[in-house]
Each structure stands twice: as C-alpha cells, then as structure tokens.
Amino acid sequence: MVTFAYLFERFPSFGQTFCYREVAELARQGITPPIFSIRNPKDEPPQDWDRRIVQRVHYLPEEKELLDHVRRASKKRKLTSEVIAALDEWGRRTDFLRLYQAVYVGLRLQEMGIPHVHAHFAGMAARTAFWIHKFFSISFSLTAHANDIFAPRDFEIGLDKLVAEARVIITETDFSAQFLREGFPKRAGQIHRIYNGLNLAEFGRSDFSSTPPLIIAVGRLISKKGFANLICACELLAKGGKSFRCEIIGEGPLENELRAQIEQLDLQDRVALSGAKPQREVRQRLSAASVFVLPSVVDAQGGMDNLPTVIMEAMATGLPVISTNIGGIPEMIVQNETGFLVEPGDAVALAGAIEKIIDDRQLTQKLGQAGYERAQALFSIEKNVRDLCALIL
Numbered sequence: 001m002v003t004f005a006y007l008f009e010r011f012p013s014f015g016q017t018f019c020y021r022e023v024a025e026l027a028r029q030g031i032t033p034p035i036f037s038i039r040n041p042k043d044e045p046p047q048d049w050d051r052r053i054v055q056r057v058h059y060l061p062e063e064k065e066l067l068d069h070v071r072r073a074s075k076k077r078k079l080t081s082e083v084i085a086a087l088d089e090w091g092r093r094t095d096f097l098r099l100y101q102a103v104y105v106g107l108r109l110q111e112m113g114i115p116h117v118h119a120h121f122a123g124m125a126a127r128t129a130f131w132i133h134k135f136f137s138i139s140f141s142l143t144a145h146a147n148d149i150f151a152p153r154d155f156e157i158g159l160d161k162l163v164a165e166a167r168v169i170i171t172e173t174d175f176s177a178q179f180l181r182e183g184f185p186k187r188a189g190q191i192h193r194i195y196n197g198l199n200l201a202e203f204g205r206s207d208f209s210s211t212p213p214l215i216i217a218v219g220r221l222i223s224k225k226g227f228a229n230l231i232c233a234c235e236l237l238a239k240g241g242k243s244f245r246c247e248i249i250g251e252g253p254l255e256n257e258l259r260a261q262i263e264q265l266d267l268q269d270r271v272a273l274s275g276a277k278p279q280r281e282v283r284q285r286l287s288a289a290s291v292f293v294l295p296s297v298v299d300a301q302g303g304m305d306n307l308p309t310v311i312m313e314a315m316a317t318g319l320p321v322i323s324t325n326i327g328g329i330p331e332m333i334v335q336n337e338t339g340f341l342v343e344p345g346d347a348v349a350l351a352g353a354i355e356k357i358i359d360d361r362q363l364t365q366k367l368g369q370a371g372y373e374r375a376q377a378l379f380s381i382e383k384n385v386r387d388l389c390a391l392i393l
Contacts, residue, residue, distance in 0.1 A: 004116040011037040018196040102131030122148040141168035146306035172307035173328025197381030203316040204287040212243035213358040216289035218310040221252030226295035232347035297344040315375035320367035338371035
C-alpha cells in the first residue's frame, strides 16, 4: 500500500532532473506514489520522459477553477470550520493560493487514505504541504536543495516554519545539513543528508579522443553558475596558444550578455553557447569531452550551488571535473584526485586548472577514473532512494 504522495511545484522539469530520477527509481522498485504538480511545465526543451510516469501526474487547476472547487467543497460540508475560518482570515494576502491548493490536494489525500506528503524544495510545494498538514493532519517532509535554504525568499510561511513543522527535512549535502542544523538547532535530529542519485548505467565513458580537447559546461545561464569566468579563462588559454573548444549547454537570462562577452573577446571560433538539450544529448556531449567545468560563484543575493547534478553526471562519464570550493561541491570533487577546486571568480586559477588537464592525457584519465569510482560509491540512485524511503515511509 502506498503511504505517501509527492507534491511538486512543477513536474517533470528539465531543470530538475534529480526529481524525475527519484520518481523513476521508486517506480523501478515497485513504489508508485500519487504525484501532484502545482504547475504544468511549459515551453521547456523536449525530454525523454517515461510516458507512464508523466501520465501519473495530477496537475492542479488554475486559480479560477481552483477557487470554484474549494467553494463547492465548502458548500458540500467537506471542510471543517477551522479550515473555512483560516481561508477567510487569510483572505487575499500574499501566497493565498497555497491554502486553496492545500485544500484541493488534502481532500484527495484523505479520500485515498494517504497520511503523508513529500515536497521538493523549501518553496511553493512545501508551503502548500505545510497547509495540508495544518488543515488535514497529514504529515509532510521536504527535500531542501540550494537557493531555497541559502537565499530563501521572504514568505510568511518561511523556511523557519517549514523546518519547525516538517516531520523530516532532507538535504543534499553534509554542508547544507550542517547549515540547517546550525540555523535550527532544536530540529537538528529531523535533518538528514541524502545525496541525489543517478542511474549510472545510463552514462557512456569518455575516451578523451576529441581533437582539439573539448571543455564542456552545463547549467542555467545565471549568475551563480559563473560562466562569465569560464569565458575569461578561455581567453587566457587562447592567448597562451592552447588548442581547445568550449561548449556551454544551457539556457537562461544571461544568454545575450554571455554571447556579447564571447564576441568582445573574439572567441566565437572557440566558445559556443549551444542552448538547452535533452538529457540524451547532454550525455552524448559529456562522453565526447575531455574535461567538465562548472565555475560556480555566490551570487549577489547569496544564492549558490549545493550539489550540482551535472557534476555527478560528468563523474559518471569518467570526466575530470573542475569547479569551485563552495556549498557541497567539495564533497563531490576530491582535490588533485578526481579534479581541481579553485576559488570562486578566479579566472586565472581556472585557466591554470584547465591547462593542466588538456596538456596531460594521462592525468586526465587518472582523475576521470577516480571520479567515476567516487560516483559509483556516492551517487547510486538505487541506494539513495532506499535511504529516502527509510525516512519517509
């Protein structure tokens, strides 16, 4: 019998493949919880989603239909006086739709006899789960990721209230687990670290045969990914006479700015912004590369990476990885063993680390093999999903 349901802000989403992989692995293990998604992802690059999983997703109605639904439920006396009073008291204050979404999902969970709901990110879905708990005494848990804890947005039901009420708080790294325990010491016992996972068998291995060497980077084109620093590092490599190509896969608001930087530095023949790609194509590009680079920084709002999935994917491909020593990244990359860590924003150090790898194929293969073995040990989706079930079932 299924004893929990998922609640996502949007599912499945190409920018949150770790969520999809978790759901897919649960299905492989014979666990198929109901899936609710507040939003229906639109205008996203096509992905190779399993139809059987997508067909399980129950998308919540838009605002007008949602409000009508709750009013009908109230007239049919499906709601307690306490729930009705809470809706009336909240009125149209900020985030009021979370209360109505909680009624919509909570009534369905009651009908299905499901006593627990799990949300990803300490954001919209978790705030809705908070109200499900308040209205229907259905417990909730959440998996916190990165900006949702390092740079949380200011909502009345904020991170403090979510952590106080959640039965279990899961996060991706020891770094973020310690961050939460220090911030919420009374809830330290409810905070657990579980790494995201991969189906490692999906990834081919790089043979480092690309000529010239291919530097690959993957991520949204946003400040915290630090891609401007990678472009600066490429300029330094070009001035040093190094032969290479660099491909940055992803989309985002900084695309025009980064393209202008590439043109200004006359790197059009060396650095390409290739847009977002389906996971299958990302895996193909990784296996064609010589080194993976993610030059993460802390953005102006305090946002930063925690456990970037793309680093796992590169390690699973057997690539050496160059990144920065922020968040949980040092838990992934062992300095001088699976790759190199440099200070955020240091384009000179970044160029130096890249140069070491593209100049020494033997070193490249050694670092890549060690990274592959580390990915096998830490990031198995099968093991990590079992750890999740042990906490929330």
